[in-house]
Amino acid sequence: MSNSLRTVANCGLFLAILDLIHALSTFGFYCYELIIHYRCHWNHGIRWCQYYLNDTNHSLRVNIGIGEGVVCIFFASVLIAAFCRYNPWVAWLWLIKALAVIGINAYFIGVWMVQRSRYYHSLWNPKNYNQDEIFLMAGIGLTAIELLIMFIFFCVSGAFTYKVKRQQVPTMESDI
Template sequence: MGCNLRSVVNIGLVIAVIDLLHGIATLAFYGYQLYTHYICHWNHGIRWCRYYVEETNHSTRVNIGLGEGAFCILFASLLIVAFCKYKPWLAWTWLLKAVVVIGINYYFIAVWLMEKSRHYHQFWDRHNYDQDQIFLLAGVGLTLIEHVIMFTYCCVVASFTYKVRKQRVPTMETDI
């Protein structure tokens, strides 16, 4: 009842494309946030806008998020190459990206929740509370998607590695 190598590769390519879309969505979200943070259309003036951008970690998260999106796109591209060229060692390096992305997201979610619990932003207007909520929900959503991709991916890559080693594809044995 097992799948052949071609089926496992196709499933892996679907996961890689989903991860590529995840990276593009991350880059798009944080690119939009970069635009809105530095345009500063809020009604509390330039002085408060600078305070908001410099004192919160939203601007830091936006900058790191842009790097995270580019990092995700790069590793998704490497994952596509790994499945097309039958390179299990390259496919396993994708887990490094997943762990780093999840760690970054957990860190910022924890910091935002601690700041909300201390009423750190209590003097800001409603738009600032909404902005905090957007960042929190985006962080949770991106982390959950990355978890689903990672757990599915581990099963597929384990099967991929087993199938490649079992069939002993000639291009694989000479590259290591």
């Protein structure tokens, strides 16, 4: 494989498309969970369900997750544009989104793990409502994928920045 700027930019575009798929899956998962939240299937009724969802932070996580999905779609689109326009400064702005997503997911995973270790949900019947496992596994999975994309992003963006600066490709910021 050659080390040309176009090859590095195409690799970055592939990475940005993977990030877009990650963003769409995040948005889709939390939208699905929002629908599930309003179709409570507990025997105790909707008031008991709403108490459970608010008490476990699932409702808060669903609301933040939908916003996270929208913001991630926007940043993935910006990353695609940055690699198409050969603009490394805009590409590096994607890192802010990645760190924010990892921080949000790490916070909620930490809270749910602490609650689990304290037997916080011992009164909930797992046969009736097993959302803790779903949210925990989704959070761990989404965080692991984001960390993998971020690691690859560092390699690709470093090479991309080096190639752009070395070849002096005109960007939208230049004074031509």
